[in-house]
Amino acid sequence: LDLSRSMDAQDLTPSRLTRARLKILDILQRRKSGQIALVVYSSNAFTVTPLTTDADTVAALVNSLSTEIMPSRGSYPPAAIKKGQQLLEQAGVSLGEVLLITDGGSSPAAEEAADQLRSAGYSLSVLAIGTTEGAPIPRAGGGFVTDRSGNIAVPKLEATGLRRLAAAGGGRFAVMRTDDSDLDTLLSGATMAGSESDESLVTDHWREEGPWLLLLLVPLAAIAFRKGLVITLLIFILPVAEPAHAFSWKDLWLNADQQANQLLVEGSAADAAQLFKDPAWRAVADYRAGHYGGSAAGFGTLEDIDNLYNLGNALAKLGEFESAIDAYEEVLETDPNSEDARYNRDLLEDLLKQQQDSQAGEQGNQENA
Template sequence: MIADFHFLRPWLLLGLVLPVAVLWLSSRSGDVRNQWKTMIAPHLLDRLIVDVTGGSSIRPSWLLAAILTVGILAAAGPTWEREQPPFVEDTAPLIIAMDLSPTMDAIDVTPSRLERAKLKIHDIIASRNGARTGIIAYAGTAHLVLPLTEDASLIETYTDALATRIMPVPGKDTAKALRLADDMLARESATGTILFITDGVERPAFEAFERNSGSGIVVLGFGTAEGGPVKTPEKGFISEGGNRVLAKLDVEGLQNLHKLTGADVATATADDTDIRWVSQRIRSNFAEKKATEGDRWRDIGWWLVLPVVVALALSFRRGWVVRTGALLLALRLLSPGDVTAAEFTDMWLTPDQQGRLAFERGDFTDAASHFSDPMWRGVSLYRAGKFADAVDAFASVDRAESWYDQGNAFLHLLKFEEAVAAFNKALERRKDWPDAQANLVIAERLLKEQKDKEQEEQQEPNEKPDSVQFDDKGKKGKEGQINIAEQTSEMWMKNLQVSPADLMARKFSLEVEKRKP
């Protein structure tokens, strides 16, 4: 603590010259002999000066110098510890990197390694109380499934859709997944954690883990050392040379990963022990980083206001200053019209601070009415479900984040063409932004489906048929019943064009094609 002590605004310490000057001037003005020695003869001056003793031992000049000294030290900002800045989440962001290599379909744990991992992800999300979480899928390539979001239902929907078949390139490249996760966390103000859910980390990826220093890494292994056959829902058991492929959990490789890189490693358990272990690692990593790499230093100078107030109290004469202040406050309280709580709140908090308090309470409508910052007002309106008003608020700011938020609001308003334009604007201002790229793909797909639907409706025949013929043979048909519910469900399933898994498969394939030279 002593080693970290310093001043946030050390240049203000130059003001310590003032109390020294006050004491020096006071000493000169209080020396009566020095004032009169040029006008009265010394032998007479000694007889005329009366040495007054007693009275108060606290001289006004000393009190003023003390007040100035403490005030200057407070303004210089003494500090020795860090703090988290306002408007930053208290919970660490988490990136979950899901291994979708073929061996994750092994059935040595029921129903399979991948399905068991999905259940564990659900438990992890439930334990994080709405903290921001992102999902990455990787095999031979690494792809963003979901950017960091607080929407637990959305995370669970896309997690349930993960399958090994959606990956465009087979194999396993953990280093690519680590680089993608690092890029996502690099844009975050809070320290994050990367959780790898896998059945092994290949040896060439160890070097990438050793280089990683910005985020904590946690590896949760799935499978058994004895291994099990690999069974996919589409092809059944995978075989090579007539023998079924037997995939084993790389226990030795995970242990070496921990020894060489310091990454936290554990294997999945049948109970919730592994979930509590992961949650503890996330919290420990966040607390450790915040303590050593805090976002800013805490200004302790505010506490020096108390001795200044006490010293100033001694300078009051007969209590007139206090009585005047009390009188003015009493007149306001007794004046016609009630003194509202808002008036007192406005005395101490800015509109943005009041909006932040309402935002934290979950009263987003009230927060939007207070915020003067257009981005915060837009976010509050978005959270309140007032998407059209949110677009108007975001529109006053020409930044990548503003266009991105406008695109999300347009999606809720089913204005897919405007959403595509907004996401493109966001990408113009921030190149290769994964969040905007992912949402742009979704907006373009929805826009295409909307246009295709409108085109089909325009092509429907509106003219009456030239003739109508009846088939008398139909009268001899057998009687039967049609289950309307089953028919409707079947028709709905046929009309469902793209599932989340198919959507991710197409997206990943397009990304691979785009990366090719």
């Protein structure tokens, strides 16, 4: 399930995301047996629920999903496809299906991951959401989301690329419909004949006995400055539970990091920071709680490019502009195309120059007094 802002587009009523959630619930009702796992990802993939026969738990997670707490751009399907393959292989199953639900497109990296999944004995199917005409993305306060040029963004369904992705994964392709014809295509064992102009394209037979993975596509925007504002790192959403007692159902289903993520979603960032075991997520929670020193210390122990970028943001919030600029420079050395890192660096360099000019002016005034 793609949770980028484009899923709020209303070319499908009431929105792409609402229709997608309902469609997933329909899928869960159809599959009375077998195992299902839930994976979310941004630049990295996370397992929300491992393979389980408890469809109710998965349904509770689906019902809680929203784009409102998420940044609006970026998604990297290959990470989730690889995570899906890893879960299937770790479970020791020989047959398994991965279903990708998205309004986005494909890429060479995604098709390579799908091909590797197929080579391992599994398959990737795609349920595409949206229309070729597309629709603007409404803002909560009115108006519509715009692109970098200031034009109203109108995300359109990229069916051709998604067909290619399903073919690479040896699975099936369908466009979401108001009836059950899309699910009939994806879930039935019958071969569906058609051409490139058909609304659905079958590329392999469905193996009903295999475990199934729902990939929730989450856009990447790690605690980034964007147009002068700070955006928080995306988290995956867990269902709201009853208050915990000495031992609760959460202890049965959720590990400490998952429970901490739930606290983070509920707005209890400081409590989440105390509970997180994962250092990256703990640094995120510290950042959300306004504990920028702890956040910087946490991100400073992690070596990958995303956390280095986050380190720059935490240092910037501390007012340590020069150190933040150094962090962004390191990001750009690894990824010269990182527009956000370049924007943040340039922004801080301007702010630093303004500070220095202001201090020089004050010093000159004092000398002339």
